[in-house]
Amino acid sequence: MCKSHQINKSLIQNSINMDTLQKVKTSVFKFGNKTADGNSKMKNLLGGKGANLAEMSLIGIPVPPGFTITTEVCTEYNNFGKEKVINLILEEVEKAVKNIENTMGASFGDTQNPLLLSVRSGSRVSMPGMMDTVLNLGLNDEAVIGLANKTNNERFAWDSYRRFIQMYGGVVMGMKPESKDDIDPFEEIMETLKENKKIHLDTEFSVEDLKNLVRDFKVAVKKRTGQEFPTNPWDQLWGAIIAVFNSWNGNRAVYYRKMHGYPEEWGTAVSVQAMVYGNMGNNSGTGVCFTRDAATGENQFNGEYLINAQGEDVVSGARTPQQITKLGSLRWAKLAKIEETDRAKNYPSLEELMPEIYAELNEYQQKLENHYRDMQDMEFTIQEGKLWMLQTRNGKRTGAAMVKIAMDLLKEGLIDEKEALLRIQPNKLDELLHPVFDPKALKKATVIAQGLPASPGAASGQLVFFADEANKYKNAILARIETSPEDLEGMNIANGILTARGGMTSHAAVVARGMGKCCISGVGALKIDYKSRTMGVNGKLYHEGDWISLNGSLGNIYEGNLATVEPELCGEFAEIMELSDKFSTMKVRTNADTPKDAKIARNFGAQGIGLTRTEHMFFHEDRIKAMREMILAENVEGRKAALVKLLPMQRTDFEGIFEAMQGLPVTIRLLDPPLHEFVPHELAQQKELAEDMKVSLEFIINKVAELAEFNPMLGHRGCRLGNTYPEITEMQTRAIIEAALNLKSKGIVAIPEIMVPLIGTLSEFIAQEEIIRTTANKVFEERNDSVKYLVGTMIEIPRAALTADLIAKRAEFFSFGTNDLTQMTFGYSRDDANKFLPIYLEKRILTVDPFEVLDQEGVGQLVKMGTDKGRSTKPNLKVGICGEHGGEPSSIEFCHQTGLDYVSCSPFRVPIARVAAAQAAIK
Amino acid sequence: MCKSHQINKSLIQNSINMDTLQKVKTSVFKFGNKTADGNSKMKNLLGGKGANLAEMSLIGIPVPPGFTITTEVCTEYNNFGKEKVINLILEEVEKAVKNIENTMGASFGDTQNPLLLSVRSGSRVSMPGMMDTVLNLGLNDEAVIGLANKTNNERFAWDSYRRFIQMYGGVVMGMKPESKDDIDPFEEIMETLKENKKIHLDTEFSVEDLKNLVRDFKVAVKKRTGQEFPTNPWDQLWGAIIAVFNSWNGNRAVYYRKMHGYPEEWGTAVSVQAMVYGNMGNNSGTGVCFTRDAATGENQFNGEYLINAQGEDVVSGARTPQQITKLGSLRWAKLAKIEETDRAKNYPSLEELMPEIYAELNEYQQKLENHYRDMQDMEFTIQEGKLWMLQTRNGKRTGAAMVKIAMDLLKEGLIDEKEALLRIQPNKLDELLHPVFDPKALKKATVIAQGLPASPGAASGQLVFFADEANKYKNAILARIETSPEDLEGMNIANGILTARGGMTSHAAVVARGMGKCCISGVGALKIDYKSRTMGVNGKLYHEGDWISLNGSLGNIYEGNLATVEPELCGEFAEIMELSDKFSTMKVRTNADTPKDAKIARNFGAQGIGLTRTEHMFFHEDRIKAMREMILAENVEGRKAALVKLLPMQRTDFEGIFEAMQGLPVTIRLLDPPLHEFVPHELAQQKELAEDMKVSLEFIINKVAELAEFNPMLGHRGCRLGNTYPEITEMQTRAIIEAALNLKSKGIVAIPEIMVPLIGTLSEFIAQEEIIRTTANKVFEERNDSVKYLVGTMIEIPRAALTADLIAKRAEFFSFGTNDLTQMTFGYSRDDANKFLPIYLEKRILTVDPFEVLDQEGVGQLVKMGTDKGRSTKPNLKVGICGEHGGEPSSIEFCHQTGLDYVSCSPFRVPIARVAAAQAAIK
DSSP: OOOHHHHHHHHHTHHHHHHHHHTGGGSEEEEETTEESOOTTOHHHHHHHHHHHHHHHHTTOOOOOEEEEOHHHHHHHHHHOHHHHHHHHHHHHHHHHHHHHHHHTOBTTOSSSBOOEEEEEEOSSOOTTSOOOEEEETOOTTHHHHHHHHHTOHHHHHHHHHHHHHHHHHHTTOOOOSSTTSOOHHHHHHHHHHHHHTOOSGGGOOHHHHHHHHHHHHHHHHHHHSSOOOOSHHHHHHHHHHHHHHHHTSHHHHHHHHHHTOOGGGOOEEEEEEOOOSOSSTTOEEEEEESSOTTTOOSOOEEEEEESOOHHHHHHSSSOOEESSHHHHHHHHHHTTOOHHHHHHHSOOHHHHOHHHHHHHHHHHHHHHHHHTSOEEEEEEEETTEEEEEEEEEOOOOHHHHHHHHHHHHHTTSSOHHHHHHTOOGGGGGGGGSOEEOHHHHHHOOEEEEOEEEEOSEEEEEEESSGGGGGGSSSEEEEESSOOGGGHHHHHHSSEEEESSOOTTSHHHHHHHHHTOEEEEOOTTEEEETTTTEEEETTEEEETTOEEEEETTTTEEEESOOOEEOOOOOHHHHHHHHHHHHHOOSEEEEEOSSHHHHHHHHHTTOOSEEEEESGGGGGSHHHHHHHHHHHHOSSHHHHHHHHHHHHHHHHHHHHHHHHHTTTSEEEEEOOOSOGGGGSOOSHHHHHHHHHHHTSOHHHHHHHHHHHOOSSGGGSSOTHHHHHHSHHHHHHHHHHHHHHHHHHHHTTOOOEEEEEEOSOOSHHHHHHHHHHHHHHHHHHHHHHTOOOOOEEEEEEOSHHHHHTHHHHTTTOSEEEEOHHHHHHHHHTOOTTTGGGTHHHHHHTTSSSSOTTTSOOTTTHHHHHHHHHHHHHHHSTTOEEEEOSGGGGOHHHHHHHHHHTOSEEEEOGGGHHHHHHHHHHHHHO | OOOHHHHHHHHHTHHHHHHHHHTGGGSEEEEETTEESOOTTOHHHHHHHHHHHHHHHHTTOOOOOEEEEOHHHHHHHHHHOHHHHHHHHHHHHHHHHHHHHHHHTOBTTOSSSBOOEEEEEEOSSOOTTSOOOEEEETOOTTHHHHHHHHHTOHHHHHHHHHHHHHHHHHHTTOOOOSSTTSOOHHHHHHHHHHHHHTOOSGGGOOHHHHHHHHHHHHHHHHHHHSSOOOOSHHHHHHHHHHHHHHHHTSHHHHHHHHHHTOOGGGOOEEEEEEOOOSOSSTTOEEEEEESSOTTTOOSOOEEEEEESOOHHHHHHSSSOOEESSHHHHHHHHHHHTOOHHHHHHHSOOHHHHOHHHHHHHHHHHHHHHHHHTSOEEEEEEEETTEEEEEEEEEOOOOHHHHHHHHHHHHHTTSSOHHHHHHTOOGGGGGGGGSOEEOHHHHHHOOEEEEOEEEEOSEEEEEEESSGGGGGGSSSEEEEESSOOGGGHHHHHHSSEEEESSOOTTSHHHHHHHHHTOEEEEOOTTEEEETTTTEEEETTEEEETTOEEEEETTTTEEEESOOOEEOOOOOHHHHHHHHHHHHHOOSEEEEEOSSHHHHHHHHHTTOOSEEEEESGGGGGSHHHHHHHHHHHHOSSHHHHHHHHHHHHHHHHHHHHHHHHHTTTSEEEEEOOOSOGGGGSOOSHHHHHHHHHHHTSOHHHHHHHHHHHOOSSGGGSSOTHHHHHHSHHHHHHHHHHHHHHHHHHHHTTOOOEEEEEEOSOOSHHHHHHHHHHHHHHHHHHHHHHTOOOOOEEEEEEOSHHHHHTHHHHTTTOSEEEEOHHHHHHHHHTOOTTTGGGTHHHHHHTTSSSSOTTTSOOTTTHHHHHHHHHHHHHHHSTTOEEEEOSGGGGOHHHHHHHHHHTOSEEEEOGGGHHHHHHHHHHHHHO
């Protein structure tokens, strides 16, 4: 049995093995009956799932009983094989199953009152390629009849059996499609039957159909695998356990482990748990609930349930779920315009219908929130009058709820200030920073219908009725009868989501809240007709493309495109911001090209401008002409003549920005993009330009062609422009310095920091710096006055980071342009990466898009090197970041660790960056 | 006199000052009269020029006497100003001038027998922006008459005076053009005079004209500067000395110093030297000579001279120079078909004409060669029967001469093996690696004329008569009456150079040898007519565009385009190669895509292939169709079907290459370029393809457009192709492994090293490696046989170098692709950099093109990091370089220092790389 290499392995693994043998009594950890062998800290041994089930049980929550086989057993299995391992844990598993039987009052393998089980894999981290769940394990031709009798629901029993064979056959017996293009062999059988019976949905199968399917499935298994489908529940159980262990060394899991450097030794645990059913009659039910309001954060227990239903019935939106609490039920009825008599009779709350169950549930929700010190999202099932808690987890919530809950928990003394800050997902603050409807516009607006305020926010857009058409309009509102997982992408694209059916926990509502996207659900008045692409509301018809507006916080639907206003920092949001500044050590600046943006950012707490892009200013209609004249000029004189026209415009721009940021530093980057971006590429425009400039069309066409580049990203741009056309740098410097002097004479303090883009060598910097300082001195002389200013550089070319010690000899500050730095360090063109990045992300060759999240492993090395080398020359060198990563929380944390002085991001991300900076300091 | 800040400076600089005061006796270093105060080691104190003049004098060579004012005096000047410094060195300078007067028998400031001087700047390194030379210093209205009388040449005297005022006025008194677009003020006066007199050349000025020019020049100086032109020679001298010191802090010099980090403290020296003239009658003359033959390397003293002439007359080609030695003269006459009586009478050698002077010259040339242990290129002047050596330097030579001289000097015991190797400029070996005329073709060829074998080699091309038209043909031969410096660029473009006038030391000859370009000069039979663009030879007329062929080693001109054959490694060349291998520790591989290239490289000593680019193979006519089918396929099946067609073709390619390199490793890079490169971009071709593929033209056009990228360099290419279309990697791996197995069955050892391009992350590599290993194992199983192979990667993305420690976990070898690495590290697109690189080089923002010479400061850091990090994971990791830098000597030296195992370069650069590798090891 033991092959020689296994013996060798066993010698090597001796210590582990000895360990395992000593721990033989704890290879199986039981939970249930408000007690458990394990707890939440034992993730390495029990996997994430097993540890959490143990924890819940341990604190007295009634979870369906079960047990977890440890990850060490998996290692044992890999070393010694199936028989040895089964022998080792057989007794323990049998005891643990007995334990479940006792608690559930049912017997595993019993034909009258069968205990059914679920089997799941669970390693210490979630990993693709591991075994999926097997449900309803324990069913066979006899037990299915027992289940049918016991539940008095033959269809349910046979459908469960059919599903069990399908799941078990697939994941345990390898009944998978043979190639990527084949369909699932079980699905194929079902499709054939549907065709024969001319039906379309699984729900249309009769009991007889289901029985036939079970038979055909088993035949197919035998045919394909050469093995009978196991009828003995114990064979089924061991098969599933071994399948979990095998999945640890499946191709996909191994590939994933290699990619992430996870050792094989980790292994996977196996969790086995009793099945419970909410569809066993009117004393059964199932539901979802939250300890606080996931939309607003209000400290109010809430949730939805359905009597005699399975979990999927609640979230699918097919039936209208009822409220858990009476308060919630009353509020809901008011919104849904349902009379109290109707409500009390047809939609009673759980609190009213099953007061004892409700009391128990209420006790558990409080206990769980106190235990986990956060808002919980729980699933429960009532099986024949007994309440089972299936799962609890920290609840998804809107940005507003996140902020309110964190501050409330702080005020309630459940968490401290640092913890409150760490509870903020900085990115979710984004939701609070989006516009809301202008109250003036709202006054005049017509409410055409009202639904459930499923996810707050304001959104306007043009109606679409199919998720895959959400990109048809720049602003779309997706209206559906109900949504399903395949609608995800379209939901993400749309500005807002509207559903005729479904409650606060419907698919649409939950997903929208997760996305921070405005959503109104359960609008009974909506009559959506997919065929004609129309939506009827109270006698009025709306067509695809019509504008509507949604207020997801109130559930109001308006006609037309309502005006919006900018959000403000107030309430708990302002409190969190204040708390952030108390802890953060890194400053937050903004990237702003206009006085308007500068003001917004300043209101959001920006402590300066980290990047003003001067080129955007040249695209204005009144300037692009002069810019083009400059570009198309044949010599220095021609360029200078055109630049003279641009000078006063640029000066005015800078005056506005300096004024908005008075007293705070303003980093201005000199002209950066290739000149090709400024010239017209359409023939009509080229003709116009030729006439304007009084030159031939041919001249224009030739010049435009001459400016074209193979790889403009790596071409004639940045300081390469300033060094080949020094007069551009002269003009821009003059505009900056004159603007600062003009403000000084009005008593306004301007602090310009002139930033040279795309520096790769010290010489390049010196050449630009000479021009800047000479020009500034000339202006100072002319005005007989001066201002303080700095001359620094972007570090966005790998070579600049590598030679930062040299560049810091002259540069007075650095600002990492991590957009370009990422492009060049990876060799990815951001404009072209869409050809392979999605595939890389799908194949997990990349785990995140490096343009969104700073790549600390590679690009981060250059950031660190640039900072350290720069400061080795100039210890007090000011260093910041102005790439888009400056507003991304994990990147901000890295910037903090690297010792940057500031991050700079777009105005609307300033609050996010402030929280992230504080979190970095706390961590 | 001393301003306060000067006092402060003096305090700070106290130590230097004290030092200088102690050294007061040696502020001026005399030389001449076969003795000197300094020597060649004192470059820091005397500048390069001063130190060399001292050295020559010291070893007994008669150089025109003079003295050098030290660089320390320059520093003194900067600290204390003019008056103090003049006081400090006045006495010494006066003594030194007296010394010159004694040696020359003339007096500075004397009106009858005036001593004239030259003044030159000289810092320890050559630096642009420093003062040019001032010649003929000491002339004034009286001295010019003395000079005219003494030389009996009034025109010469006034022309010298005119030139002196022009030079002195320009460099000392600031009579420069006011802006870049203005012309020189003196030239303007001369142009006006020419217009008035309707003449075109300076030589057409009469004595009276020259006198008028002198007068007008002085008026112009007074008008512009407000100062009289100094008439006192001592004022002239101090003015020139101070101008040299000032030039040290001139804008251009300061800018250059900053760029290169040279400290201000270095300062510049001033060398003052007696003027000597070769045009003082028939007992005067001037010449140029070489200790060995600069074309062949033969150990034969040679050179040319002219009686009663100035240096520029010898090199300009205006007069036919005579040979120094009798042997040379006889050889020359034979080539030029001149009868011995004619020769002896009209073109006697110096050996015959002035035997004593010749004997002296011969002694000096031997002495100088022995002293400098290298072939010397010397200039001399005979002034009224006295020989003066003006300059000696290591002589420029052809590649063949370089090799022969180095080996001869080794055999003569003058230098050792290491020194002989270090004497090789590896790049010059290139000349020896170019084709020579096929002897068979030569037999049938018609010699249309013969000239001087000015620079060896074989060249065919179409006739052009103007340097700026050399790019008119792909292969051009530039034919000129004589060449001048403005022809340089055209000479560089042309395949060969042909001149009707000029000797072996003419401009054309010297420049061509420096370029390693074939040249025939002094072809008296040529009648070149620029107007009609024709060349008449012995009654036959050749027009622009006609093909001719030159053998620069023999001086033969042939009609038509002669066939060539590949060169061989033999003689001294082979000896040098053997010597190289004795010392080098790094291997040299080649970049070869075809069996033919592989064989050439192997003959040149390549020790393997470092890069086989597989994509070039796909451009063959028979393959591009299948390639396009693959690219335009709509799905995996379509791609696979097309790849099946490509497989046998690729396999055959690899078999050929493996066979050529049997027993040596062959690194094969998987498909690298973006697919867009393979599809047709012309409408006609697109139509053809549509028909071939039986799809609509629209489909083709759309697909081509879809493949277009904004920055293809950073786009969907390299391993990104292999990871998005794994079937490409599968096919290529299969072709490689099957080819190796096929050869194995024939008893030929193939050593494939499969190289994945454009890796940026470990995950990318793993994904490709899995495909490669799986495919290889499949082939091994099919064949029931196997071969050894490696899987490694290019390191060409900055991120790969940064994370090399991770990538080396899996990669079995690294090869630095420094072309792409340079592009991404600098952010330069090689295709677009022509827009700014030339300007950067001109402005000295870059000193070399980083695509030619590896940028050690920046890119080099990544190469070092990649190597060190890679070996930190895998100590025996094989590391090479396969970018074009692999054939560039300074880059090869860097690779050696970094510890690379090999460099890989194009076949014809293999010998160059072998020498460079040896030199690196010796250094």
